[in-house]
Amino acid sequence: MKIGVIGTSRIGGTLGKVWASAGHDVMFGVRDKPRMDDLPGAIGAIDEAIQHGEAILFAIPGRAMLDAARSLELGGKIIIDATNGGDTPEQPVVQAMVSLHPGAFVYKAFNTLGFENFQNPTFGDERGDMLFIGPEAHQERVAGLIRDVGLNPLYVGDLDQNGVLDAALSLWFGLSRRLGRHLAFRVLHDGMIQ
């Protein structure tokens, strides 16, 4: 898949590298220069990376994502919001993105675990789960990108389930203080895997 990655720090750099290794055509969008100097794929301006990608990962601070998104053309794109923070009391970032770009397909993923778990998603024979939310339209394509990172995709529901991801993030932070940052969740269930 053609992927535009906005943000070249721990999350954008790590996920972009993993996806390029998995065979995706990745372009990083930067304001000035990348934070990592060993990035694979192309590097261009933010709007060039947006044009390039069928899927766009936003891995920058949440408020910066909304500010940047105002002037970007995102219609028809699969938007993956990995941000934490930037919500207002009125609206989470994902809902604000939908309001700004009703023609985009907005998902939230990769925000509930520290980046170390994208570099190394395995725990012995087990892999961590990655909770994600968004519309059903491109659910399977986003799930595929999660699998390519080595995590099990676990679809929680549409964007109204944003609070579930926030709660999972709080749990991750709470546990990581005692157990360290190489820490993921594995959900046990009898339901259908999606």
Ligand SMILES: NC(=O)c1ccc[n+]([C@@H]2O[C@H](COP(=O)([O-])OP(=O)(O)OC[C@H]3O[C@@H](n4cnc5c(N)ncnc54)[C@H](OP(=O)(O)O)[C@@H]3O)[C@@H](O)[C@H]2O)c1
């Ligand atoms: N670190 C983690 O383990 C983790 C885990 C889950 C989710 N997250 C979330 O993922 C996002 C990225 O986290 P991070 O730790 O990789 O990096 P970060 O320190 O939150 O952000 C740094 C990146 O954001 C870019 N950036 C900052 N302001 C920008 C703006 N106004 N316009 C365009 N780009 C801007 C920076 O570009 P410049 O080099 O140009 O400044 C840099 O590439 C954050 O929202 C964070 O909450 C982080």
